[in-house]
Structures are given as structure tokens and as C-alpha cells.
Amino acid sequence: MNQKKTQQSTRKNKSDNQQNQEQKRREFVQPSEPVLRFLPTAWAKLLYFRDRGQTEIGGFGITKTDDLLYVEDFVTVKQAATGASISFDDEAVADLFDSQVDAGRKPEQFARIWLHSHPGNSPQPSSIDEETFRRVFGNCQWAVMFVLALGGKSYARLRFNVGPGGPLIVPVVVDYTQSFGPSDYEAWEAEYQANIKHTSWSKTFGSQIEPGFEENVSNYSVPDDWLEELEAMEPSERQCILDELADRPDLWSESEVICEY
């Protein structure tokens, strides 16, 4: 008799614990403020791409139908990438739209969360990031710009372009409270090889460079072997050198600055 009561009591406690855990999950999954959440597998893929090469990488977040700030997958498109920039291929972006619609998704699920990496420790958006966010996503009802720095810091800004509108910095969370799939290195590597094309800075932004500009750049360019040495460095080491150069305005006069972003 007593044994039966003990079993019933144990079952009740287990049930209470499950309910408590479920309650905790519900409280976490439904925050009162917007939070950009990543499925761990999507986050892992983003890190894999960020750390795979020596360049920036970028792509889009694919989200749940009923939770547009829950990134279930990170997808890339063909892009020209350098150590400090990315430029998506226009046709590849169109292909992504067509394939995602064919897969039954709406644009708000695959074309609103723009993600890219930065090579150093700072995830703060650059002027080029801001210009792209304004021009490309400024006519959407809402969009998110997310930047993940090599050092691990991230930045996410949700911008509403309807009603009173306005930006909102949102926290970023990797959500382990729901089931998630394993990594898929082979598929990720295949996607990386297919989409991330290492290139030089001048080619990346070639479409914006005025005629004759490249010739001017070559007049001022540093020796190739110095550049190769810089490219071969660990990103953190390279960043240190670039930061040091940036802090030494005595090395050049203002008239020698040929390219500002």
C-alpha cells in the first residue's frame, strides 16, 4: 500500500517537474521584447562559414512561418568576398527568391534577415552596411541587419519602416530549448565552395568604381609581396596591424587618402 502511494507521489512529482520545465520553455520562447533567435544548427552553420576562410561571408536567415525572428537556417548566395567585404551576385539573389517561393515560403521568411560577418572584433555596421540596409531593405515593412564579428560579438538591429517606424537593437540568442538537427559539414562545405568566391577588394566593388579609379589606385598601391604577407596572417593579427596603421596618421598626409568608406 505504502509502496503504491510512494509510486503515485513520484509520478506526481515527475509530472510537476515536466510542467515546470514546460512553463520555463514557454516563458523563454515567448519574450515580451523582440529577440533574434537562432536554431543551434543554423548558428553552427553561420559560425562554420564565418570561420571557414579568411573573408567576410553573408547570407539570409530563413525563419519559421509563425515566428519571423526565429532563424531556422542560414543560407548563402554566390558572392564575391574579401577580407573586409562581401558583394552578393544579383542573379543569385533572384535565384534564391525563386527557389524559396517554390519551396512554399513567403519573402518575409527568407529575405528580411540579412546576416554577414566582420573580420575583426567589432560587429558595428560600416557605412556600406548602413547604405545597403537603407537602400535594399528600407522599403520593406521591417528588416533585420545582423553582424557577427570574428571575435564573437554580434549586433542585431530590427528596423520598422511602417507606422511610426524606427530602429531597435535586439538581443541575440541561440535557442537550445527546442529540438535541432546535427551539423552537416559536407553540405556546408559544398555550399561554401559553390558560393563564396575570394576576390580582391577592387573587383568586389568594381561596379562602383569610377573609370580611371583603378589606375589611380595602382599608382598608390603597396608592393604585392606585402599584401600577400598581410593576407596570409591570422585575421586577428592582420586586424592589429590595420588598427595600428589607422592610429598612425603621421604615416600619410590627408591628400594621400584615396579611398574612404
Place this chain on the structure above:
Amino acid sequence: MKILFINNEGGGFADYVNLDGGTTVEKFFSEKMAHGKAEDYLIRVNRQPVSRDYVLHEGDRVTITPTKIEGAE
């Protein structure tokens, strides 16, 4: 006639719309993307780039997507 229209402006759109026969891509763009500059978009019909005077047909798929998505540190 009906065509499938895909774009990311406003709330985003991927659905069929009705058009008058003889509508060109240029006219369609100016009606649907009133605030946009054509040079900021890639306009494709049935996954192929087309000229602005292309006349749309029943069942066409028009995909208008942003161009020059660039980032830098």
C-alpha cells in the same frame, strides 16, 4: 490575365496578380514599385532577365529583387 509576382517590398509578395493584356515590364514596374528606382532592382521574367519593353504573358513569373547587396567592415 494572371501572372505570378514575387518581390520583397512592403510586406513582401509572392502571389498571382491580374494584369491587362499588353502590359510591358516597364509599365508593370512603375505600377508595382512606384517608389523604386529601376537601377536598384533585377527584373526577371521566368527566371531570365528581360528588356523593359518585354510584353508580359499569361502565366509569366515576374521576380523583382534588389541588387548590389554589399557589406564591409
